[in-house]
Amino acid sequence: MSYNLLKGKRGIIFGALNEQSIAWKVAERAAEEGAQVVLTNTPVSIRLGAVNALAERLGTIVVPADATSVEDLENLIDKSLEHLGGKIDFVLHAVGMSPNVRKNIPYENIDYGNYLKTIDISALSFHKVLQTLYKKDAMADYGSIVALSYIAAQRTVEGYSDMADAKAMLESIARSFGSIYGRRRNVRVNTVSQSPTMTTAGQGIAGMGAMLDYTDKLSPLGNATAEDCADYVVTLFSDLTRKVTMQNLYHDGGYSSMGISANMFED
Numbered sequence: 001m002s003y004n005l006l007k008g009k010r011g012i013i014f015g016a017l018n019e020q021s022i023a024w025k026v027a028e029r030a031a032e033e034g035a036q037v038v039l040t041n042t043p044v045s046i047r048l049g050a051v052n053a054l055a056e057r058l059g060t061i062v063v064p065a066d067a068t069s070v071e072d073l074e075n076l077i078d079k080s081l082e083h084l085g086g087k088i089d090f091v092l093h094a095v096g097m098s099p100n101v102r103k104n105i106p107y108e109n110i111d112y113g114n115y116l117k118t119i120d121i122s123a124l125s126f127h128k129v130l131q132t133l134y135k136k137d138a139m140a141d142y143g144s145i146v147a148l149s150y151i152a153a154q155r156t157v158e159g160y161s162d163m164a165d166a167k168a169m170l171e172s173i174a175r176s177f178g179s180i181y182g183r184r185r186n187v188r189v190n191t192v193s194q195s196p197t198m199t200t201a202g203q204g205i206a207g208m209g210a211m212l213d214y215t216d217k218l219s220p221l222g223n224a225t226a227e228d229c230a231d232y233v234v235t236l237f238s239d240l241t242r243k244v245t246m247q248n249l250y251h252d253g254g255y256s257s258m259g260i261s262a263n264m265f266e267d
Contacts (some may be wrong), residue, residue, distance in 0.1 A: 005238040007034030009049035010084035010140075012076070014040050014067060014129070015094030017049035022197060023150060024054060024093035025230035031058045033199065033234055035090070038080040040065045054162030067095045073132040080138075087140040090237035093129055093147035096122040098163045107161045113161050121164035121172065130177045139187045144237045147174060148229075149191040149248060151256055157211075171248045178246035188245040190236060195223040195252040217263040 011030060012183045015023035027037050043064045046052065061078050065072040080088060096123075099114035100107075105116050126147050133139050144238035152160040153167035171191050192214050196211050216223045224232075232251050235241055250256040 002032050002034070004035040005028055005234060005240070006090075009035045009089035009237065010080075010086060011035055011037050011090035011092070011237065012080050012088060013037050013092045013094070014065075015092070016041060016054060017045055019050070020198065021094070022194065022226045022229050023092055024051075025226045026092050026094070026233050027054060027058065029227075029230040029234045030237065033238075035237070036060065036084055037245065038063060038076075038083055040076055040250070042066050054208070056168060061213065067093075067129060068120050070128055070132060073128055074136070077132060077136055077138050081136075083222070087143070088133070089139050089140045089143050091129065091133065091139075091143075091145045092233060093126050093145070095125050096124065096148070096163065096166065098161060098166070101159075101161050101163055105161075110162055115165075115177045118162045118166050119169065122163060123169035126170050127173045127177065130173070130181065134177075134181060134185070137185075139181075139185060141186050142239070142242050143186075144241070145181075146189075146233055146236050147191045149193045150196075151193050151250070151252065153193070153248070154256075160180050174248070175246045182245045185189070188236075188241070190245060191248045192229065192233060192236070193248055193250045193252065194229050195219070195225075195255065197223075198231070213256050215252070215255050218258050218261050219255040220258070220261070221253035223255075224251050224253050 013023050013027045016027050029039050039051050039062045040050055046064055051062055061083055063076045065076040098118040100110045147170055149167045149171055152164035153171050174189045174191045181189055183188040196215055
Protein backbone atom coordinates (compact mmCIF):
# COMPACT_ATOMS: atom_id res chain seq x y z
CA MET A 1 0.00 0.00 0.00
CA SER A 2 1.31 3.45 -0.93
CA TYR A 3 0.74 6.59 1.15
CA ASN A 4 2.79 8.89 -1.12
CA LEU A 5 5.10 9.58 1.83
CA LEU A 6 8.00 10.36 -0.49
CA LYS A 7 6.17 11.99 -3.39
CA GLY A 8 8.56 14.28 -5.25
CA LYS A 9 11.59 13.28 -3.15
CA ARG A 10 14.97 12.16 -4.48
CA GLY A 11 17.42 9.73 -2.93
CA ILE A 12 20.52 7.57 -3.18
CA ILE A 13 20.48 3.93 -2.06
CA PHE A 14 23.78 2.23 -1.27
CA GLY A 15 24.11 -1.54 -1.09
CA ALA A 16 21.32 -3.15 -3.11
CA LEU A 17 22.68 -6.48 -4.35
CA ASN A 18 19.72 -8.80 -4.91
CA GLU A 19 16.15 -9.35 -3.73
CA GLN A 20 17.38 -10.47 -0.30
CA SER A 21 19.07 -7.11 0.38
CA ILE A 22 17.48 -4.67 2.80
CA ALA A 23 18.69 -1.88 0.50
CA TRP A 24 16.83 -3.54 -2.39
CA LYS A 25 13.61 -3.55 -0.36
CA VAL A 26 14.13 0.07 0.68
CA ALA A 27 14.62 1.13 -2.95
CA GLU A 28 11.40 -0.64 -3.95
CA ARG A 29 9.40 0.90 -1.10
CA ALA A 30 10.82 4.38 -1.70
CA ALA A 31 9.75 4.17 -5.34
CA GLU A 32 6.30 2.91 -4.33
CA GLU A 33 5.97 5.95 -2.06
CA GLY A 34 6.67 8.29 -4.97
CA ALA A 35 10.45 8.83 -4.78
CA GLN A 36 13.09 8.88 -7.49
CA VAL A 37 16.21 6.94 -6.53
CA VAL A 38 19.73 6.38 -7.79
CA LEU A 39 21.27 3.00 -6.96
CA THR A 40 24.92 2.42 -6.19
CA ASN A 41 27.23 -0.41 -5.23
CA THR A 42 30.81 -1.48 -5.87
CA PRO A 43 31.64 -2.54 -9.44
CA VAL A 44 32.14 -6.17 -8.41
CA SER A 45 28.81 -6.24 -6.54
CA ILE A 46 27.04 -4.78 -9.56
CA ARG A 47 28.64 -7.43 -11.75
CA LEU A 48 27.77 -10.33 -9.43
CA GLY A 49 24.37 -9.07 -8.26
CA ALA A 50 21.11 -8.09 -9.94
CA VAL A 51 20.96 -4.35 -9.23
CA ASN A 52 20.83 -3.44 -12.93
CA ALA A 53 17.55 -5.33 -13.23
CA LEU A 54 16.16 -3.37 -10.27
CA ALA A 55 17.28 -0.09 -11.82
CA GLU A 56 15.56 -0.97 -15.09
CA ARG A 57 12.34 -1.78 -13.24
CA LEU A 58 12.49 1.48 -11.28
CA GLY A 59 13.45 3.53 -14.33
CA THR A 60 16.70 4.79 -12.88
CA ILE A 61 20.47 4.48 -13.14
CA VAL A 62 23.18 2.57 -11.31
CA VAL A 63 26.35 4.50 -10.52
CA PRO A 64 29.29 2.26 -9.55
CA ALA A 65 31.06 3.55 -6.45
CA ASP A 66 33.36 2.19 -3.80
CA ALA A 67 32.07 3.88 -0.63
CA THR A 68 35.60 3.98 0.77
CA SER A 69 36.75 6.16 -2.15
CA VAL A 70 36.06 9.90 -1.84
CA GLU A 71 36.68 10.28 -5.58
CA ASP A 72 34.01 7.66 -6.34
CA LEU A 73 31.60 9.32 -3.91
CA GLU A 74 32.10 12.71 -5.49
CA ASN A 75 31.33 11.24 -8.91
CA LEU A 76 28.28 9.44 -7.50
CA ILE A 77 26.84 12.58 -5.96
CA ASP A 78 27.50 14.70 -9.05
CA LYS A 79 25.80 12.16 -11.32
CA SER A 80 22.91 11.73 -8.87
CA LEU A 81 22.26 15.48 -8.71
CA GLU A 82 22.28 15.60 -12.49
CA HIS A 83 20.03 12.58 -12.97
CA LEU A 84 17.58 13.49 -10.21
CA GLY A 85 17.41 17.13 -11.24
CA GLY A 86 17.85 18.64 -7.80
CA LYS A 87 19.17 18.23 -4.29
CA ILE A 88 18.99 14.91 -2.48
CA ASP A 89 16.27 14.31 0.11
CA PHE A 90 17.43 10.97 1.50
CA VAL A 91 20.35 8.55 1.53
CA LEU A 92 20.58 4.96 2.75
CA HIS A 93 24.02 3.67 3.76
CA ALA A 94 23.75 -0.14 3.72
CA VAL A 95 27.46 -0.92 3.52
CA GLY A 96 29.38 -3.42 5.63
CA MET A 97 31.92 -6.21 5.34
CA SER A 98 34.57 -7.86 7.50
CA PRO A 99 37.41 -9.86 5.92
CA ASN A 100 38.04 -11.40 9.35
CA VAL A 101 34.46 -12.69 9.55
CA ARG A 102 34.55 -13.93 5.97
CA LYS A 103 37.75 -15.85 6.68
CA ASN A 104 36.45 -17.19 10.04
CA ILE A 105 39.32 -15.54 11.94
CA PRO A 106 38.31 -15.32 15.64
CA TYR A 107 38.19 -11.95 17.36
CA GLU A 108 41.00 -12.79 19.75
CA ASN A 109 43.27 -13.49 16.80
CA ILE A 110 42.09 -10.99 14.19
CA ASP A 111 44.36 -9.86 11.42
CA TYR A 112 44.88 -6.12 11.92
CA GLY A 113 45.15 -5.41 8.21
CA ASN A 114 41.72 -6.99 7.81
CA TYR A 115 40.51 -5.06 10.85
CA LEU A 116 41.39 -1.73 9.24
CA LYS A 117 39.51 -2.80 6.10
CA THR A 118 36.47 -3.66 8.23
CA ILE A 119 36.52 -0.20 9.83
CA ASP A 120 37.05 1.56 6.50
CA ILE A 121 34.27 -0.30 4.69
CA SER A 122 31.72 -0.59 7.48
CA ALA A 123 32.14 2.68 9.42
CA LEU A 124 34.57 5.20 7.96
CA SER A 125 32.76 4.97 4.62
CA PHE A 126 29.74 6.49 6.36
CA HIS A 127 31.79 9.50 7.42
CA LYS A 128 33.10 9.81 3.87
CA VAL A 129 29.55 9.77 2.50
CA LEU A 130 28.42 12.40 5.00
CA GLN A 131 31.47 14.59 4.47
CA THR A 132 31.17 14.46 0.68
CA LEU A 133 27.47 15.31 0.78
CA TYR A 134 28.19 18.14 3.22
CA LYS A 135 31.03 19.65 1.20
CA LYS A 136 28.95 19.59 -1.97
CA ASP A 137 25.89 20.96 -0.12
CA ALA A 138 24.00 18.19 -1.88
CA MET A 139 21.26 17.53 0.70
CA ALA A 140 17.90 19.29 0.62
CA ASP A 141 16.51 21.11 3.66
CA TYR A 142 15.37 18.55 6.27
CA GLY A 143 16.94 15.75 4.28
CA SER A 144 17.41 12.37 5.94
CA ILE A 145 20.47 10.11 6.00
CA VAL A 146 20.13 6.61 7.46
CA ALA A 147 22.73 3.89 8.04
CA LEU A 148 22.00 0.29 8.97
CA SER A 149 23.45 -0.92 12.28
CA TYR A 150 23.10 -3.91 14.62
CA ILE A 151 22.77 -4.45 18.37
CA ALA A 152 26.28 -5.94 18.52
CA ALA A 153 27.38 -2.29 18.77
CA GLN A 154 26.05 -2.38 22.36
CA ARG A 155 25.98 -6.07 23.31
CA THR A 156 28.46 -8.82 22.62
CA VAL A 157 27.39 -11.20 19.87
CA GLU A 158 30.05 -13.86 19.51
CA GLY A 159 30.96 -14.47 15.90
CA TYR A 160 30.16 -10.90 14.84
CA SER A 161 33.77 -10.11 15.64
CA ASP A 162 35.22 -6.79 14.50
CA MET A 163 31.98 -5.86 12.77
CA ALA A 164 30.70 -5.02 16.27
CA ASP A 165 33.47 -2.45 16.67
CA ALA A 166 32.65 -1.01 13.26
CA LYS A 167 28.95 -0.69 14.09
CA ALA A 168 29.75 1.09 17.36
CA MET A 169 31.88 3.54 15.36
CA LEU A 170 29.14 3.92 12.75
CA GLU A 171 26.64 4.97 15.42
CA SER A 172 29.13 7.42 16.93
CA ILE A 173 29.68 9.00 13.51
CA ALA A 174 25.92 9.44 13.13
CA ARG A 175 25.78 11.36 16.42
CA SER A 176 28.87 13.48 15.81
CA PHE A 177 28.08 14.41 12.21
CA GLY A 178 24.36 14.59 12.97
CA SER A 179 24.96 17.43 15.40
CA ILE A 180 26.81 19.45 12.77
CA TYR A 181 24.49 18.59 9.89
CA GLY A 182 21.36 19.34 11.90
CA ARG A 183 22.51 22.66 13.30
CA ARG A 184 24.01 24.01 10.08
CA ARG A 185 21.95 22.42 7.29
CA ASN A 186 18.73 21.01 8.85
CA VAL A 187 19.73 17.49 7.79
CA ARG A 188 18.89 14.42 9.89
CA VAL A 189 21.35 11.57 10.50
CA ASN A 190 20.21 8.33 12.16
CA THR A 191 21.07 4.65 12.38
CA VAL A 192 18.62 1.75 12.40
CA SER A 193 19.56 -1.29 14.47
CA GLN A 194 17.81 -4.08 12.59
CA SER A 195 16.99 -7.64 13.66
CA PRO A 196 19.37 -10.27 12.30
CA THR A 197 18.18 -10.70 8.73
CA MET A 198 18.89 -13.48 6.24
CA THR A 199 20.46 -11.32 3.56
CA THR A 200 23.28 -12.58 1.36
CA ALA A 201 25.77 -11.09 3.84
CA GLY A 202 23.84 -12.50 6.80
CA GLN A 203 24.07 -16.00 5.39
CA GLY A 204 27.85 -15.78 5.70
CA ILE A 205 27.73 -15.39 9.49
CA ALA A 206 28.34 -18.67 11.34
CA GLY A 207 25.30 -19.87 13.30
CA MET A 208 22.93 -17.44 11.61
CA GLY A 209 20.04 -19.92 11.62
CA ALA A 210 20.31 -20.51 15.36
CA MET A 211 20.61 -16.76 15.99
CA LEU A 212 17.44 -16.05 14.00
CA ASP A 213 15.56 -18.71 15.98
CA TYR A 214 16.79 -17.33 19.30
CA THR A 215 16.01 -13.67 18.58
CA ASP A 216 12.61 -14.56 17.14
CA LYS A 217 11.66 -16.39 20.34
CA LEU A 218 12.96 -13.60 22.56
CA SER A 219 11.37 -10.72 20.63
CA PRO A 220 7.73 -10.05 21.65
CA LEU A 221 6.83 -9.16 18.06
CA GLY A 222 9.26 -11.59 16.45
CA ASN A 223 12.13 -10.69 14.13
CA ALA A 224 11.72 -7.74 11.78
CA THR A 225 12.08 -8.79 8.15
CA ALA A 226 13.86 -6.91 5.38
CA GLU A 227 10.44 -5.74 4.15
CA ASP A 228 9.57 -4.49 7.66
CA CYS A 229 12.86 -2.61 7.78
CA ALA A 230 12.14 -0.98 4.42
CA ASP A 231 8.80 0.28 5.70
CA TYR A 232 10.49 1.76 8.77
CA VAL A 233 13.32 3.40 6.85
CA VAL A 234 10.79 5.01 4.49
CA THR A 235 9.17 6.74 7.49
CA LEU A 236 12.61 8.09 8.44
CA PHE A 237 13.02 9.45 4.92
CA SER A 238 9.61 11.12 5.10
CA ASP A 239 8.56 14.49 6.51
CA LEU A 240 6.82 12.69 9.39
CA THR A 241 10.17 12.40 11.19
CA ARG A 242 11.61 15.87 10.55
CA LYS A 243 12.74 16.27 14.18
CA VAL A 244 14.35 12.84 14.61
CA THR A 245 18.13 12.93 14.41
CA MET A 246 21.32 11.54 16.01
CA GLN A 247 19.40 8.46 17.14
CA ASN A 248 20.15 4.75 17.03
CA LEU A 249 16.67 3.37 16.47
CA TYR A 250 16.02 -0.28 17.31
CA HIS A 251 13.89 -2.10 14.76
CA ASP A 252 13.95 -5.59 16.20
CA GLY A 253 10.50 -6.61 17.46
CA GLY A 254 11.41 -5.56 21.00
CA TYR A 255 14.47 -7.79 21.30
CA SER A 256 16.71 -4.96 22.54
CA SER A 257 14.50 -4.40 25.60
CA MET A 258 14.15 -8.06 26.62
CA GLY A 259 15.91 -10.10 29.28
CA ILE A 260 14.21 -13.50 29.02
CA SER A 261 10.85 -14.47 27.58
CA ALA A 262 8.20 -17.08 28.35
CA ASN A 263 9.20 -18.87 25.15
CA MET A 264 12.73 -19.26 26.47
CA PHE A 265 11.44 -20.70 29.77
CA GLU A 266 9.34 -23.20 27.83
CA ASP A 267 12.38 -24.27 25.84
